Structures are given as C-alpha cells and as structure tokens.
Amino acid sequence: MIWLGIESSCDETACAVLQDDPLKVLSNPLYSQIDEHALYGGVVPEIAARAHLQKIAPIAEAAVKEAGVELKDIDAIAYTTGPGLMGPLLVGASFAKGLARDLNIPAYGMNHLEGHLAAAWLSNPDIEPPFLTLTVSGGHTELVMEEPGFKYTSIGRTRDDAAGEAFDKCGKLIGLKYPAGATISRLGKDHNRKFVEFPRALHTHDSCEFSFSGLKTAVLRYTETHDPEFIQQNLGDICASLEDAIVDSLVTKTINALKKTKMKTLVMGGGVSANSWLRTRLQDYCDKKGIRFCVPDRSLSTDNGAMIAAAAIRRKLQGKLESIDVVKPWMPLA
Ligand code: KG4
Ligand code: ZN
Structure with a gap:
C-alpha cells in the first residue's frame, strides 16, 4: 500500500508518502512556519492555521511528486487529530478528509505522540x-x-x-x-x-x-x-x-x-x-x-508527515488501525 501522511498540529505543514511493504519513506517534505512565528517568540495559533491553509496543498503535491507516484496511486491517508492546536488540526483534517473522499480511499486520524514514537519504529521495525x-x-x-x-x-x-x-x-x-x-x-x-x-x-x-x-x-x-x-x-x-x-x-x-x-x-x-x-x-x-x-x-525527530503515516502502518500491521474522529480528539498520552 502507498500512504500519504499529513501532519499539521503545530507550526510545520508536513506531508509524506510511504510504502508499507517493504517499509520505506518515499518522500517527506515540509514547510516550516518558524520565521512567521519567530517575531512573536512562540507559535501564534491563528497565524499557524492560515499558513497551513496556504501550504498544505502545495506540500501534499510536492510529497506525491518527490515520491515518484501520482495521486491515484495513494491507497490511504493518515492525518493528525491531536494533541495540537485546534485550528491547525482542523486544516489538516479537512484537507485529508476532502482528498480521501475525492480519491475514494480511507482517511485515518492518528495521535501525534504515537506518531513521534512511530518515527523511532521506522528505524527499528522489529521492536515488540x-x-x-x-x-x-x-x-x-x-x-x-x-x-x-x-x-x-x-x-x-x-x-x-x-x-x-x-x-x-x-x-x-x-x-x-x-x-x-x-x-x-x-x-x-x-x-x-x-x-x-x-x-x-x-x-x-x-x-x-x-x-x-x-x-x-x-x-x-x-x-x-x-x-x-x-x-x-x-x-x-x-x-x-x-x-x-x-x-x-x-x-x-x-x-x-x-x-x-x-x-x-x-x-x-x-x-x-x-x-x-x-x-x-x-x-x-x-x-x-x-x-x-x-x-x-x-x-524524523521533529514534526513531520512520515511519522503520522508510520503510526498508521504500525497499527495496520497489528490489526489495530481505527480512525479517530476529529471532533473527538483522542489523547491517551496527553
Ligand atoms: O516534536 P516537535 O517538533 O513539536 C512538538 O510536537 O512540540 O518538538 C519541538 C521542540 C521545540 O521545543 C524545540 O526547541 C525542540 O523540540 N528541539 C530540540 C532540538 N531540536 C528540536 N531541543 C533540544 N535539542 C535539539 N537538538
Ligand atoms: Zn511533535
């Protein structure tokens, strides 16, 4: 399967394309909003949400292009539902759900922290x-x-x-x-x-x-x-x-x-x-x-799209992939 991972919980607009067998990150571009927030000494949620809105489509396109695939090749989407900033999360979720509907493929909501740990699993896929x-x-x-x-x-x-x-x-x-x-x-x-x-x-x-x-x-x-x-x-x-x-x-x-x-x-x-x-x-x-x-x-330590797709793949391999609805952010580790 080919996965599109979407991360937009804070100040990085990140998308990645992964294949699950054999497990490989095919692309992982991101747009960092750091310069837009640096002026304020921290992340401004409103500015973050607007920047995600502007960048999410071009970054997703770049992820698909860099991976050498086409949109029609994507089998499933994984996006972050939380924890994170509500506006930025909603931009990612809306984009993921809209695209999934258009492509007639599933979109799975993933936990951001599980994503961070899945990034370590990508380099150590045999850990149990x-x-x-x-x-x-x-x-x-x-x-x-x-x-x-x-x-x-x-x-x-x-x-x-x-x-x-x-x-x-x-x-x-x-x-x-x-x-x-x-x-x-x-x-x-x-x-x-x-x-x-x-x-x-x-x-x-x-x-x-x-x-x-x-x-x-x-x-x-x-x-x-x-x-x-x-x-x-x-x-x-x-x-x-x-x-x-x-x-x-x-x-x-x-x-x-x-x-x-x-x-x-x-x-x-x-x-x-x-x-x-x-x-x-x-x-x-x-x-x-x-x-x-x-x-x-x-x-892959800091926020990126590959970790979100990796979290979904890891769950799928263990028969535990279930979508988390965006209106009910699921935060088991928060
Ligand atoms: O995981 P992350 O990208 O975003 C959140 O989910 O919060 O983490 C960002 C945090 C920032 O506080 C940043 O200062 C810190 O990770 N960070 C580091 C390093 N690289 C990023 N802290 C210490 N040493 C680093 N090399
Ligand atoms: Zn993070």
Whole structure:
C-alpha cells in the first residue's frame, strides 16, 4: 500500500508518502512556519492555521511528486487529530478528509505522540512491546509503558512545562530566537556544562515526574543578576549548563522508570529526541545495562508527515488501525 501522511498540529505543514511493504519513506517534505512565528517568540495559533491553509496543498503535491507516484496511486491517508492546536488540526483534517473522499480511499486520524514514537519504529521495525517510551517535545514530556495492542500506561509526566518548552523559554530569556532547543545545543557544544549550577527539580524524588518551571525561574534570576555583556561573552557555557540541567532531569527520571518497569527496551521520540547530549547520556546508560535504545533518525525527530503515516502502518500491521474522529480528539498520552 502507498500512504500519504499529513501532519499539521503545530507550526510545520508536513506531508509524506510511504510504502508499507517493504517499509520505506518515499518522500517527506515540509514547510516550516518558524520565521512567521519567530517575531512573536512562540507559535501564534491563528497565524499557524492560515499558513497551513496556504501550504498544505502545495506540500501534499510536492510529497506525491518527490515520491515518484501520482495521486491515484495513494491507497490511504493518515492525518493528525491531536494533541495540537485546534485550528491547525482542523486544516489538516479537512484537507485529508476532502482528498480521501475525492480519491475514494480511507482517511485515518492518528495521535501525534504515537506518531513521534512511530518515527523511532521506522528505524527499528522489529521492536515488540512491552517497552518503555519517552516522549519529549515542545508540548509533552512523558514516560509511558506500551504493551501489546497499543495499551498505554503513564509512568510519569511533567508537572508543568515540557522539556522542549523549557529549552525554548529559557532560550528566549538569554536572547535566543524561537525555537531555541537546537540552538542551545549547538552553542553549548564542547563548552563547560558546570559553568552555572542550574536546578534539577525533583531530583532526589523517587518518582518519574518532571518539572521545569523552577529552571525557568532560575534562568530569569540569572539574567536579572548578570550583565547582558557577561551573558553574551559566556553564552556557550551558559547554554551547555542549561542543556545539562534539562538533559540530567530527563535522564534521571527515565532511569528511575527503567528500574521500576524493568523494561529491556527504551523508545524515545519527539523534537527534543534530536538532542545529541540526551542521546549520548541515555545510550551510555542503556549500553551499560544491556537495554535496547531506539531513537528516530534525527531528521524524523521533529514534526513531520512520515511519522503520522508510520503510526498508521504500525497499527495496520497489528490489526489495530481505527480512525479517530476529529471532533473527538483522542489523547491517551496527553
Ligand atoms: O516534536 P516537535 O517538533 O513539536 C512538538 O510536537 O512540540 O518538538 C519541538 C521542540 C521545540 O521545543 C524545540 O526547541 C525542540 O523540540 N528541539 C530540540 C532540538 N531540536 C528540536 N531541543 C533540544 N535539542 C535539539 N537538538
Ligand atoms: Zn511533535
């Protein structure tokens, strides 16, 4: 079967064409709205919805063309129903349902977070549940156990901000543009991670919960008590310290969850899963403990259309593909 995946939950208009046997991403173009939102320091839902409306048809056309197929070759569509911004989601859903009706093919609504984890499955198609999953994105930070049949149990989540949100908000405080995660990582590379002792919330807590709002306050205090020139001159070290604080919290709680659940496979997904320091730290732990660590190809960590089609294919292979209606967003992991 040939699948068209459509992702429009936030600020990327993304479409992809995948074949399911053998499993292959044939194309995965996207339009990033980052420049349109950068001015406001975060995503503006209204602007996002309008940009999706303008770009979704050209991106879908590009996906089909780049894949070397024609519209009539598409057998099914998978689109994101949530979690995400309502306006952007409705644009994607309307487009997917309209196109499916025109082509007389089914359209399946998929969960965005399941999509992020399916991106890791694309590089590790032989993994079998049960396993522990870590979803780290701009809107979510959660440890979830996945058992056969897509049964999910939350092990712990953030009490306040998501990890990506922490990167973005702390970055903004030190003068970086939205989204700041990848920039902090780039600027902090090979710098002193111990330059500033930023707090690690709930660190000694035996729980699997995260909290990043205290870090945000600590960074705000830091900017209030240090000269802008000092911050500029030491930006690399400050970014390295910031990255270490966020990654340390993620790693500590994930290790707690691995110990509690005794899982031998860890699957990570979401925009922050592109982070090299997080990958290195978790890989080191997993290597020591004989745990299999599955991550998406770096290009598939952040939002994209391939992960949504992959989520549908993964469900189809297990006989669990069912559509989620757009009027009833289905958010088992939210
Ligand atoms: O999954 P995603 O593309 O969108 C959501 O579903 O939220 O994640 C976006 C988030 C942003 O907060 C961005 O700053 C963060 O992922 N991010 C990173 C990196 N690349 C993207 N954070 C840390 N290191 C990175 N390399
Ligand atoms: Zn996402």
